[in-house]
Amino acid sequence: MDVPAPVARFIEYLRIKTVQPTPDYAGCREYLRGQALELGLGFQAHEYVAGKPVVVLTWEGTEPGLASIVLNSHTDVVPVFEEFWTHPPFEAARVATADGGDYQIIARGAQDMKIVGHCYLEAIRAMQQRGERVRRTVHAVFVPDEEIGGHDGMALFVESPEFAALNAGFALDEGIASTGDALRVFYGERAPCWAKFVAHGRTGHGSQFIEDTAAEKLVPIVDRLMAFRREQLAEFRTPNADGSAKALGDVTSINLTLLHSGVQQNVVPESATAGFDIRMTPTTDYRAFRRWLGDLAAEHGAELEIVQFWDDSTTTPTDATNPFWPAFEAAVAAQGIAIEREIFPAATDSRYLRRAGIPALGVTPLRNTPILLHDHNEYVLQSDVLAGIEFYARIVAAVANVPG
The missing domain is CATH 3.40.630.10 (Zn peptidases)
Known part of the structure; x- marks a missing residue:
């Protein structure tokens, strides 16, 4: 034809x-x-x-x-x-x-x-x-x-x-x-927010109980963000008032996309990094969300790097x-x-x-x-x-x- x-x-x-x-x-x-x-x-x-x-x-x-x-x-x-x-x-x-x-x-x-x-x-x-x-x-x-x-x-x-x-x-x-x-x-x-958290801490032999390590600072940040992810996923799975399913754009998604730390199995690392791909739904106060990320980093002694951020809803x-x-x-x-x-x-x-x-x-x-x-x-x-x-x-x- x-x-x-x-x-x-x-x-x-x-x-x-x-x-x-x-x-x-x-x-x-x-x-x-x-x-x-x-x-x-x-x-x-x-x-x-x-x-x-x-x-x-x-x-x-x-x-x-x-x-x-x-x-x-x-x-x-x-x-x-x-x-x-x-x-x-x-x-x-x-x-x-x-x-x-x-x-x-x-x-x-x-x-x-x-x-x-x-x-x-x-x-x-x-x-x-x-x-x-x-x-x-x-x-x-x-x-x-x-x-x-x-x-x-x-x-x-x-x-x-x-x-x-x-x-x-x-x-x-x-x-x-x-x-x-x-x-x-x-x-x-949804607005992209790519956030990277970097923690630094004490290093030493992996057989010791070394305190104030990079991992100790980073893990609670990861835990809090993954808890937020679970909250948003539960919201996504909850039908609207009329019984219809929510669209992905109706909630804020978050995924842990980068993890980096360590040089050898028996060396406590000096630094640890976690990166997240976050997509904020327009009902979110974008600037307040960014401040929350900064406060979370400060609370645990880490640094926050915003790789990409869109602030217009x-x-x-x-x-x-x-x-x-x-x-x-x-x-x-x-x-x-x-x-x-x-x-x-x-x-x-x-x-x-x-x-x-x-x-x-x-x-x-x-x-x-x-x-x-x-x-x-x-x-x-x-x-x-x-x-x-x-x-x-x-x-x-x-x-x-x-x-x-």
Whole structure:
């Protein structure tokens, strides 16, 4: 069977090896430049860090003075372990499903998140082919380095005069596939807090009762944080008042991810280190939580190093106070799709947009789909790519026609 043109372009995009730590951003920029030319879109590429372009493709609205719509996606993808893949991860193989009724597009970035960026452009293409116009200018934004924190991408872009010139009023960004029939829509996200505790103490022969050791200082800190983890896990497992299950984003997760101490079995170590990956739900007082960590370290004579910390808990309203929400919700409902509103369990570039005052929703148009972001054999179905194009065409038409 011939490959549909939108799917062929998707495969071309997936084959651009934008894999960390050395993504081919130059090749990606030129691919997007070609798409802009085909679609008659404005094209800009800004580098706030050399070799890491932020690319903006612009479809001007009929009322360009209105606040614009930003369709954001990141171009980088995470590394792969090729030996675990059934097909080369940057070949973007198109493989028939077992029943012969569809095709899998197998590639790194298929779900996270090149399908989203690709469907933005294909939605604009479809709308243009139907002769549709929208009131508000639409900017498809492709940013680098989201997979390593976005510090050289969206974080710098939102502070730039070029971003201010977009006059952004509302944004869409990535979500996560849903294993069920409802569409997951993320209106906020948990904040990362990576904390490292380092204790120093007396050393000596391992046969002695040496006091005031590094381990004696560190263990109570680990115990307290793991107790907090158990408290949050119990909260996560407790149903909501209406009997529904909590989402992961509703609680604060904590994992002990680093432990380091010792040089030899019979030598009491001079230092001990424990590192934690903590993701704080937006109902947490982030600054108070950070102070608690500092107090815990001080109480036990240890040092606290904050490796990463996000202190903004802004969420996007999902009611009429956000004029774009009713339009978005109605456009989804018109397609017969139910919505599950959630807090994103990890971090995306939406946090920079929300902190800048731009309401943002995270959506990936994949339902009844296994969650394979960052996994081996990441894939999407061809039918989902084609459905995603029409999904975004309707969403863009709705939000970009919200009156001023």
